[in-house]
Structure formats: C-alpha cells, structure tokens
Amino acid sequence: MRQKIFVLMLLIVVILTSVGCSKSEEDVVAKVDDEIITREQLDKRLSIALASSGLNLDDPQMAGFKDFYELQVLQLMIDELLIVKNAKSLGLKVNSGDVTKEINNLKAQFNSEKEFENYFNNQLKMSKKDIEKSVEVQLLTLALFEEITKDITDTEIDIQQYYEDNKDEFYQEEMVRARHILVETEEEAKEIIKQIQEGQDMAQLAKLKSIDPSAQYNEGDLDYFGRGDMVEPFEKAAFALEVGELTETPVQTIYGYHVIRVEDKLEARQKTFEEVKDELRERFIFQEKNEAFYNYVNELRANAQIENKLEEKIKEEMEKAAQDQEKQNSEGEQNEDQQVESDKSKEE
Structure with a gap:
C-alpha cells in the first residue's frame, strides 16, 4: 500500500x-x-x-x-x-x-x-x-x-x-451502501427508474447517463456511508429503503435528481x-x-x-x-508625561 x-x-x-x-x-x-x-x-x-x-x-x-x-x-x-x-x-x-x-x-x-x-x-x-x-x-x-x-x-x-x-x-454506526444515478431533470430520472424496473443494468446506466463524474469509474456505487455523510434528502431516502429496493420517485437535492438503489446495509454494532x-x-x-x-x-x-x-x-x-x-510607545508615554506637567503648571 x-x-x-x-x-x-x-x-x-x-x-x-x-x-x-x-x-x-x-x-x-x-x-x-x-x-x-x-x-x-x-x-x-x-x-x-x-x-x-x-x-x-x-x-x-x-x-x-x-x-x-x-x-x-x-x-x-x-x-x-x-x-x-x-x-x-x-x-x-x-x-x-x-x-x-x-x-x-x-x-x-x-x-x-x-x-x-x-x-x-x-x-x-x-x-x-x-x-x-x-x-x-x-x-x-x-x-x-x-x-x-x-x-x-x-x-x-x-x-x-x-x-x-x-x-x-470501534463502534460501527448504521451504514448504507447505495448506488445512484444523478441527472438534471425529474423527467430524466423518471425515465431511468422505468428502464431499471424493466430490467436494464443500473451500473451501465450510471456510466451512460449520470452527471456525477465519479460514475465513470464507480458506476454510481457510493460504497458505505453513515448518517450525516450525505445531503439530507438523499440520506433520508437511502436509509428508508430496504436492500435491493429502488426509489419509486426521483429524489431531489441541490445537485439535481437522483435515482437510488440500496445495495447493502450494516446494522449498528460494536466491532x-x-x-x-x-x-x-x-x-x-x-x-x-x-x-x-x-x-x-x-x-x-x-x-x-x-x-x-x-x-x-x-x-x-x-x-x-x-x-x-x-x-513609538515610549514617545507616547513621554508626550503624556509632558502634557501632565504642562497641565500642572497651568493650574499653579
């Protein structure tokens, strides 16, 4: 390594x-x-x-x-x-x-x-x-x-x-492994959901259609992540899905529209x-x-x-x-002392 x-x-x-x-x-x-x-x-x-x-x-x-x-x-x-x-x-x-x-x-x-x-x-x-x-x-x-x-x-x-x-x-929090395809419009995402439901390979669709640059080498596989690792709408949708389940509707985030499928889940436990x-x-x-x-x-x-x-x-x-x-500080102190002496002289 x-x-x-x-x-x-x-x-x-x-x-x-x-x-x-x-x-x-x-x-x-x-x-x-x-x-x-x-x-x-x-x-x-x-x-x-x-x-x-x-x-x-x-x-x-x-x-x-x-x-x-x-x-x-x-x-x-x-x-x-x-x-x-x-x-x-x-x-x-x-x-x-x-x-x-x-x-x-x-x-x-x-x-x-x-x-x-x-x-x-x-x-x-x-x-x-x-x-x-x-x-x-x-x-x-x-x-x-x-x-x-x-x-x-x-x-x-x-x-x-x-x-x-x-x-x-070494306490492992609950984690999810998900695959996603990111596109710009809701219509595109809906069409991709339909294609996957009809049997098309999600990994290949990720390489072809996802605007997430990493999809070119990971085919949309985000590996395992915990709560707080992803933007809230994405996290909420991913943790709500069962293993093998695909989102029925696109998930909107600041990045666009996601099609998400959960590949695996790890329960919280002590390693x-x-x-x-x-x-x-x-x-x-x-x-x-x-x-x-x-x-x-x-x-x-x-x-x-x-x-x-x-x-x-x-x-x-x-x-x-x-x-x-x-x-500069010394000169300032001298000026202050001179001013005090001057004020005293005036009072006398």
Whole structure:
C-alpha cells in the first residue's frame, strides 16, 4: 500500500532547477550545502501551492499569514533537496517507466486527458517536465522512506489494550451502501427508474447517463456511508429503503435528481478486536515509520550547512517592527508625561 509521507505535497512539487548556477545574493532565499534555492523558484512553488489549495494571500483576512506560508514552503523545498541528495547517495534510483506509470495513475483520477491537462497546465501552470520531475521526487522520497523504515515490521503499542481503552472508536454506526444515478431533470430520472424496473443494468446506466463524474469509474456505487455523510434528502431516502429496493420517485437535492438503489446495509454494532487488530497494527506501524523518517530528516538538516536567508530577513523585519513599536510607545508615554506637567503648571 502506498504510504503517505509527511514531507509530500501531492503533485505540487516543482523540482529545483538551475541549482548551483550563478545568481546574485538578492536572488537567493536559501543555501543548502553547495546548492541554492532562488526567489524565482520559491515564487513558482508558492504559486502552485496556492493554486492547488485555493488560498489567496492578498485577501485581507490572510494578513500576516504570507511570511509564515512562504517559510513553510521554503522549508519543504529545503527538505526535498536533502532527501533527494541523500537518496541518490544511497544508490536509490527511479526509472522512467515508474514515473510514467505514476503519471498514468494520476490521469486515471480525472475524467479525461483534457481535464488532466487543464488542471496541471492551466490552473497550476505546471509543464509536462514539471510533472515528471515532481513524480520523480516523490518516488525517490518514497524509496528513501522505505529504506530507512524497512526494519520497523511491528508496533510497540499493545493493540489489545488500546482496543479495550478506546472501544467507542470501534463502534460501527448504521451504514448504507447505495448506488445512484444523478441527472438534471425529474423527467430524466423518471425515465431511468422505468428502464431499471424493466430490467436494464443500473451500473451501465450510471456510466451512460449520470452527471456525477465519479460514475465513470464507480458506476454510481457510493460504497458505505453513515448518517450525516450525505445531503439530507438523499440520506433520508437511502436509509428508508430496504436492500435491493429502488426509489419509486426521483429524489431531489441541490445537485439535481437522483435515482437510488440500496445495495447493502450494516446494522449498528460494536466491532470485535479480531476484526480491527490488523488495521490497528498497520496504523501504529505506519505512525512509528513516519516518526522514524521525520527524525531522520531532522538529522539530515542538522548535518547539513543550511542558510535560510528568507527566515533571517523576516526575523530582522519583525525585530525592527518591535523596536519601532517600542519606540513609538515610549514617545507616547513621554508626550503624556509632558502634557501632565504642562497641565500642572497651568493650574499653579
């Protein structure tokens, strides 16, 4: 199973190009051993990160957040330089076939090649080369992660005791598994209900007629969900149906009109330790691996010669602002004292 590593920002990595080339000191925001990160590289990375997250640092509500966000992104770039350098020093490699396979897996999450290109090329402003380098960095990071944590094969946590102490965590609420077809009009939904009642395959109809993009790969199967997971009209209709039952009339929500069929139901119950022990063991092993890798990256930082010019600049600006504020407060107090003395003189 592919691990999610704390240092990854999925596919918003822009590999650091022009590392080590001649740049003026004003252009450099960080030095990592014999490599540099430029203002231009940081700005590009910031642009991609902001576009993917939907954040707008020009928003008045985000005032004061810009410096923090820039420092976070720059630290990620520094860590990536250290990770890639260390991975290569250990002989870890990524071949072009693995990169292509990973990009194809990513494309499969989009409805079409055009949608994929629109998102990365137009919205994130990432070129084909950017994407390939991004994937290469992630695969190298994963390879290093697996190399460093390969000896962690079991957890030190007493999972039986954890289960006993946290039984509420393993209480399964009532759940429904439903398949749906979403269309724009009530008339369309009624016609689909009729077609299903006449024996047509609902999964195929979902792929052909549903406006829910996910229907192209899940054929309308929403898997199991509990109360509160869906919009109210949909939830109410789904939980009211029996297994195998189809809605007699379309269900209207803010998204359109739904045709719903319940595929399965799970009653509310307490899961046993036997049911959850493997999941628990895997969870804690992964946590311990993450902690080990985090500590490893901290060691890489400690052993590297890192000069974070941006951090130094921000600290200087903050210190100057604090000094200016202190001076302003002091002058204000002096003016108040002078005013008091003046008032006393007038009274005398």
